[in-house]
Amino acid sequence: xxxxxxxxxxxxxxxxxxxxxxxxxxxxxxxxxxxxxxxxxxxxxxxxxxxxxxxxxxxxxxxxxxxxxxxxxxxxxxxxxxxxxxxxxxxxxxxxxxxxxxxxxxxxxxxxxxxxxxxxxxxxxxxxxxxxxxxxxxxxxxxxxxxxxxxxxxxxxxxxxxxxxxxxxxxxxxxxxxxxxxxxxxxxxxxxxxxxxxxxxxxxxxxxxxxxxxxxxxxxxxxxxxxxxxxxxxxxxxxxxxxxxxxxxxxxxxxxxxxxxxxxxxxxxxxxxxxxxxxxxxxxxxxxxxxxxxxxxxxxxxxxxxxxxxxxxxxxxxxxxxxxxxxxxxxxxxxxxxxxxxxxxxxxxxxxxxxxxxxxxxxxxxxxxxxxxxxxxxxxxxxxxxxxxxxxxxxxxxxxxxxxxxxxxxxxxxxxxxxxxxxxxxxxxxxxxxxxx
Amino acid sequence: xxxxxxxxxxxxxxxxxxxxxxxxxxxxxxxxxxxxxxxxxxxxxxxxxxxxxxxxxxxxxxxxxxxxxxxxxxxxxxxxxxxxxxxxxxxxxxxxxxxxxxxxxxxxxxxxxxxxxxxxxxxxxxxxxxxxxxxxxxxxxxxxxxxxxxxxxxxxxxxxxxxxxxxxxxxxxxxxxxxxxxxxxxxxxxxxxxxxxxxxxxxxxxxxxxxxxxxxxxxxxxxxxxxxxxxxxxxxxxxxxxxxxxxxxxxxxxxxxxxxxxxxxxxxxxxxxxxxxxxxxxxxxxxxxxxxxxxxxxxx
Numbered sequence: 051x052x053x054x055x056x057x058x059x060x061x062x063x064x065x066x067x068x069x070x071x072x073x074x075x076x077x078x079x080x081x082x083x084x085x086x087x088x089x090x091x092x093x094x095x096x097x098x099x100x101x102x103x104x105x106x107x108x109x110x111x112x113x114x115x116x117x118x119x120x121x122x123x124x125x126x127x128x129x130x131x132x133x134x135x136x137x138x139x140x141x142x143x144x145x146x147x148x149x150x151x152x153x154x155x156x157x158x159x160x161x162x163x164x165x166x167x168x169x170x171x172x173x174x175x176x177x178x179x180x181x182x183x184x185x186x187x188x189x190x191x192x193x194x195x196x197x198x199x200x201x202x203x204x205x206x207x208x209x210x211x212x213x214x215x216x217x218x219x220x221x222x223x224x225x226x227x228x229x230x231x232x233x234x235x236x237x238x239x240x241x242x243x244x245x246x247x248x249x250x251x252x253x254x255x256x257x258x259x260x261x262x263x264x265x266x267x268x269x270x271x272x273x274x275x276x277x278x279x280x281x282x283x284x285x286x287x288x289x290x291x292x293x294x295x296x297x298x299x300x301x302x303x304x305x306x307x308x309x310x311x312x313x314x315x316x317x318x319x320x321x322x323x324x325x326x327x328x329x330x331x332x333x334x335x336x337x338x339x340x341x342x343x344x345x346x347x348x349x350x351x352x353x354x355x356x357x358x359x360x361x362x363x364x365x366x367x368x369x370x371x372x373x374x375x376x377x378x379x380x381x382x383x384x385x386x387x388x389x390x391x392x393x394x395x396x397x398x399x400x401x402x403x404x405x406x407x408x409x410x411x412x413x414x415x416x417x418x419x420x421x422x423x424x425x426x427x428x429x430x431x432x433x434x435x436x437x438x439x440x441x442x443x444x445x446x447x448x449x450x451x452x453x454x455x456x457x458x459x460x461x462x463x464x465x466x467x468x469x470x471x472x473x474x475x476x477x478x479x480x481x482x483x484x485x486x487x
Numbered sequence: 488x489x490x491x492x493x494x495x496x497x498x499x500x501x502x503x504x505x506x507x508x509x510x511x512x513x514x515x516x517x518x519x520x521x522x523x524x525x526x527x528x529x530x531x532x533x534x535x536x537x538x539x540x541x542x543x544x545x546x547x548x549x550x551x552x553x554x555x556x557x558x559x560x561x562x563x564x565x566x567x568x569x570x571x572x573x574x575x576x577x578x579x580x581x582x583x584x585x586x587x588x589x590x591x592x593x594x595x596x597x598x599x600x601x602x603x604x605x606x607x608x609x610x611x612x613x614x615x616x617x618x619x620x621x622x623x624x625x626x627x628x629x630x631x632x633x634x635x636x637x638x639x640x641x642x643x644x645x646x647x648x649x650x651x652x653x654x655x656x657x658x659x660x661x662x663x664x665x666x667x668x669x670x671x672x673x674x675x676x677x678x679x680x681x682x683x684x685x686x687x688x689x690x691x692x693x694x695x696x697x698x699x700x701x702x703x704x705x706x707x708x709x710x711x712x713x714x715x716x717x718x719x720x721x722x723x724x725x726x727x728x729x730x731x732x733x734x735x736x737x738x739x740x741x742x743x744x745x746x747x748x749x750x751x752x753x754x755x756x757x758x759x760x761x762x763x764x765x766x767x768x769x770x771x772x773x774x775x776x777x778x779x780x781x782x783x784x785x786x787x
Contacts, residue, residue: 087612088612089607089612089712090612090712090713093612093712094612094613094614094711095614097612098612098613240759240760267755267756268756269752269756270756270757270759270760271752271759271760272759272760274713274717275717276704276708276709276714276717277503277506277707277708279499279502279503279638280499280500280502280503280748280749280752280753281752283495283498283499283632283753284752284753284756286632286633287492287495287631287632299709299711300614300708300709300711300713300714301709303614303616303708303709304707304708304709307616307618307621307706307707307708307709308621308635308638308707310618310621310622311618311621311622311626311635311637311638311707312626312632312633312634312635313626313633331614332616335616335618
């Protein structure tokens with residue numbers, strides 16, 4: 051047998067090494083874990099839409115088909131390896147799931163969480179595990195005000211809940227002052243979300259128009275109670291016409307079904323702070339009324355950015371319906387990750403960035419999401435602010451879907467506290483520093 | 488407090504109480520006869536609600552008489568009562584009657600978890616909304632407030648169910664056999680009563696009533712995963728207040744809780760969540776066996 055000449059052997063070896071290295075590089079991905087409700091009460095309204103939104107955008111990013119400025123392939127050139135998992139089961143389970151995803155499965159980035167309970171449970175663990183995490187839906191202001199005051203790895207890419215309720219207060223004062231002349235009242239679920247929502251809304255109205263008075267007693271029925279006959283009697287009996295509600299999920303649908311049967315929505319003007327998702331889902335069965343949501347879902351209709359036009363059109367093609375807010379929130383989470391990785395890569399001379407470089411790129415950043423511009427201006431550059439939109443929702447026979455009319459937009463600086471100010475203190479203190487003009 | 492408000496509280500309380508009775512009566516029937524806490528009751532309620540909502544959505548797409556919706560509810564409850572009565576009693580409980588009662592409770596809890604997943608397999612995570620029947624009966628003005636007659640009809644339905652059960656237990660041959668089994672199962676068996684058959688029929692009846700509660704509630708709620716869990720907690724509370732296995736106890740316990748809750752919602756809403764458990768705790772302290780616990784026979 052003839053021996054292979056030494057030089058040829060070495061050249062062959064070198065070529066093989068280059069090929070293997072190239073193969074390994076092309077196979078490198080960014081593993082993105084996405085927790086959302088795949089089972090339980092949150093699945094129908096939040097889970098399905100958020101999963102759809104994420105999958106659509108990840109597919110486009112991996113193909114490089116997202117419109118500019120995000121039209122390159124992958125996150126800093128590496129394709130996304132997506133892992134969607136269930137958020138049900140409570141905070142303790144979510145902490146275990148997060149540890150498993152990071153320590154056993156090697157997840158690089160986490161994008162998601164619907165429930166404020168989940169977010170509160172994992173907030174400190176994120177910092178301990180040193181995993182870049184972008185919160186997408188949960189609203190509690192406690193995340194950066196109490197739980198993680200010096201965040202490094204944790205970000206939230208939407209407004210916290212105070213903005214929605216302060217926006218509601220502005221809307222009532224601006225558009226429903228006449229209806230609210232006899233005062234206003236609230237029906238909110240009896241847990242932190244509902245209690246905080248009412249507090250922020252009520253204090254907001256009291257700051258803006260102290261002559262409008264709240265009813266003496268507010269309704270706080272049990273979460274998921276599903277039976278609101280007695281509460282409807284109280285609402286019908288009250289002289290106040292404007293009703294604030296942060297009901298969501300099955301509770302808002304039950305309230306609507308039972309309220310419609312008793313003519314509740316003909317006598318009262320409801321201000322549903324998260325009703326957009328339900329209006330989107332139940333369509334014609336939704337009573338005409340006031341709805342809020344930032345630049346997402348129904349309120350993103352007509353926003354003429356290439357990213358938004360692409361998302362609405364592709365979402366309709368893929369899922370035969372327009373995208374709701376959770377679809378936007380989760381898709382925006384992936385877009386934020388794309389922005390951070392690509393920006394960090396540029397700053398790193400075109401090389402794939404470290405996690406620290408990605409974090410630096412996102413802190414205090416201003417960037418485009420699907421239908422708006424986001425500023426990471428609170429929580430030491432880790433908490434986003436966006437504008438908040440309100441309008442009158444009703445069924446459109448011609449279009450065959452719910453539409454919003456008379457949309458009023460409140461600037462991010464109008465409905466959010468300034469940096470370094472606790473949201474509750476800001477509202478209690480008369481919303482000083484708000485820039486609404 | 489004016490008379491009008493008292494009347495409204497009473498009506499609200501009766502409506503809520505009738506809801507509680509409908510979700511608890513099936514549990515109390517099984518509890519009384521078979522001496523077991525049937526946790527699958529919550530799943531039966533959920534199946535009743537899901538099947539009814541699905542059938543109603545289909546029903547209202549065709550041009551059939553609208554009042555046929557009530558027949559749809561009854562059919563769904565009967566179908567599920569027979570189906571699950573046979574499956575759970577024959578397939579599971581019959582093999583466990585000789586076991587400790589804690590084992591039986593755990594077995595029904597396990598079956599409940601399995602059935603919850605079966606619900607997800609069949610119906611997925613999407614909620615179902617079928618509110619059309621709510622508007623079929625119109626509304627009635629009471630003390631100046633409109634009440635939908637559908638909700639008021641639940642008070643009537645509860646009264647009918649309670650009356651039929653009372654009559655069936657106290658005035659029919661089957662009821663006498665049932666009472667004999669309730670008092671002493673072994674002696675009844677020795678006297679020639681087919682206890683296995685009685686147990687099967689009772690479980691089917693209890694399952695039917697659980698499913699009927701869900702079926703009648705379906706138009707008023709958003710039918711979605713987790714509704715069975717909410718109901719089973721309330722149903723247990725009512726059974727504890729009324730006395731394990733007592734149908735009059737379930738009825739009166741439901742009304743007491745319903746009216747107390749309505750009073751709280753109207754006058755002091757912060758107590759709403761607390762009131763049902765306050766009553767339960769008070770009953771447990773004063774009369775641990777429940778308000779109307781059936782008398783225990785002296786055995787020789």
